[in-house]
Amino acid sequence: MCKACKIIMKILSILSAILGVLFVIYFWNLDQKLLGWCYVQVNKIFDRKKADVKF
Numbered sequence: 001m002c003k004a005c006k007i008i009m010k011i012l013s014i015l016s017a018i019l020g021v022l023f024v025i026y027f028w029n030l031d032q033k034l035l036g037w038c039y040v041q042v043n044k045i046f047d048r049k050k051a052d053v054k055f
Contacts, residue, residue, distance in 0.1 A: 025031055
């Protein structure tokens, strides 16, 4: 194979791997699950703090 063909095949394989990962994330809704977990962690942190309410 020529050198250019090897480079093109390498680029295509990397792009197809990225596309596969993005499809898995979309298919199993992993982005929403991760954000849901992050919201729970942030709420745990801020629920421990006392409110700075001054009247």
